[in-house]
Amino acid sequence: MTVFEVTLLIALGSFAAGLLGALTGLGGGIVIVPMLTLVFHVHLRYAAGAALVSVIATSSGAGAAYVREGYTNIRLAMFLEIATVLGALAGAYAAAFIPPRALAVAFAAVLLHAAYRSLRPHADRPTMAAPHPWASRLRLNGGEPTPEGGSRAYTVQSVPLGFAIMSVAGAISGLLGIGSGALKVLALDQAMRLPYKVSAATSNFMIGVTAAASAGIYIRRGYVDPGLAFPVMIGVLLGALVGARLLAAAPTRHLRTLFTIVIVVLAIEMVARAVRGEF
Amino acid sequence: MPRTRLAGLLGRVLQVGVGVSAAVALVGGSIYLGHHGTALTEYGEFHGVPQGLDSVHGIVRGALEGRGRWITQLALLILITTPIARVALSAVAFAREGDRAYVAICLFVLSMLLVGLLGGIG
Numbered sequence: 022m023t024v025f026e027v028t029l030l031i032a033l034g035s036f037a038a039g040l041l042g043a044l045t046g047l048g049g050g051i052v053i054v055p056m057l058t059l060v061f062h063v064h065l066r067y068a069a070g071a072a073l074v075s076v077i078a079t080s081s082g083a084g085a086a087y088v089r090e091g092y093t094n095i096r097l098a099m100f101l102e103i104a105t106v107l108g109a110l111a112g113a114y115a116a117a118f119i120p121p122r123a124l125a126v127a128f129a130a131v132l133l134h135a136a137y138r139s140l141r142p143h144a145d146r147p148t149m150a151a152p153h154p155w156a157s158r159l160r161l162n163g164g165e166p167t168p169e170g171g172s173r174a175y176t177v178q179s180v181p182l183g184f185a186i187m188s189v190a191g192a193i194s195g196l197l198g199i200g201s202g203a204l205k206v207l208a209l210d211q212a213m214r215l216p217y218k219v220s221a222a223t224s225n226f227m228i229g230v231t232a233a234a235s236a237g238i239y240i241r242r243g244y245v246d247p248g249l250a251f252p253v254m255i256g257v258l259l260g261a262l263v264g265a266r267l268l269a270a271a272p273t274r275h276l277r278t279l280f281t282i283v284i285v286v287l288a289i290e291m292v293a294r295a296v297r298g299e300f
Numbered sequence: 301m302p303r304t305r306l307a308g309l310l311g312r313v314l315q316v317g318v319g320v321s322a323a324v325a326l327v328g329g330s331i332y333l334g335h336h337g338t339a340l341t342e343y344g345e346f347h348g349v350p351q352g353l354d355s356v357h358g359i360v361r362g363a364l365e366g367r368g369r370w371i372t373q374l375a376l377l378i379l380i381t382t383p384i385a386r387v388a389l390s391a392v393a394f395a396r397e398g399d400r401a402y403v404a405i406c407l408f409v410l411s412m413l414l415v416g417l418l419g420g421i422g
Contacts, residue, residue, distance in 0.1 A: 243348030
């Protein structure tokens with residue numbers, strides 16, 4: 022196929038990924054790499070470069086709205102970014118020394134984890150229990166804006182565990198060129214027990230910063246091909262914007278089931294191709 | 301600190317950054333497609349990118365010469381700076397609050413981001 026045809030098809034595919042990602046809350050970045058490698062036969066390294074750029078686009082694009090609403094816990098995000106950024110630099114550095122086949126299998130594991138997380142009932146269990154001692158010392162506890170215009174206080178639990186999960190999330194992000202959103206939310210709302218909206222907003226902030234840490238390394242390694250990255254970035258961005266508009270009217274539960282099935286199929290196909298030595 | 305004003309500024313920085321990046325990417329992408337649209341794609345094998353597309357210096361120079369792929373890569377660089385700007389503005393906000401510990405944390409994260417972007421590792 023010619024460059025023009027491929028660009029158009031990749032933009033359309035990325036639009037669909039961004040749209041579904043926004044409608045389901047799973048993020049579109051995770052299906053970009055499988056789409057590019059399995060459907061368009063793009064080399065895994067170029068695919069990771071293009072996906073990483075699109076992750077930054079959606080994070081910053083959604084960030085403007087999140088900032089205005091005031092849910093983001095900036096202290097917590099900054100503190101945990103020490104972990105994600107160091108993890109991402111290490112992961113992006115290591116990526117060059119790991120064969121694409123192994124990365125593809127790791128990618129399949131991340132896809133299956135995201136699918137598993139999305140099927141579990143959404144557990145929002147913020148707490149007013151005594152915070153972890155580090156949370157008080159680092160002043161990580163915060164307040165969540167309420168619809169009435171007030172603020173509802175919450176405390177932060179298990180800071181060391183959250184920090185550890187974030188290092189892993191950062192390393193995976195740097196290795197595979199994704200945002201590691203599912204793992205970040207796991208650390209924030211399951212381990213550290215933040216309210217759901219606070220953890221979504223804080224994770225969105227962190228995803229962009231983490232991806233920016235690896236992006237420079239990806240560019241210098243030649244993983245980011247602009248001809249491939251621009252239709253992905255524009256497509257995902259437009260898809261996410263339209264998705265945010267349609268959110269209220271869309272049958273999100275069915276879409277979520279559909280998207281989860283797609284993710285599982287992609288994971289199986291990634292492993293199958295890796296076994297056949299096609300990466 | 302006028303928290304809402306800083307949040308407003310931050311929101312605008314993100315919006316403008318993403319908007320400018322997308323617009324520049326479209327310009328660069330159109331030039332690229334105009335020149336190479338009928339060529340065949342070669343993404344199946346990994347062979348890096350043409351020289352100059354892999355460094356900040358090379359990208360800026362190629363973009364100033366009006367080359368499509370370099371302009372697009374510049375757009376991606378602009379995009380990468382949006383989260384970095386977010387960290388820098390957070391440092392300013394903490395400095396205004398007199399919160400030295402968090403200024404230090406922000407500056408550490410910022411320096412690691414610049415190491416990633418400008419070299420040293422990789």
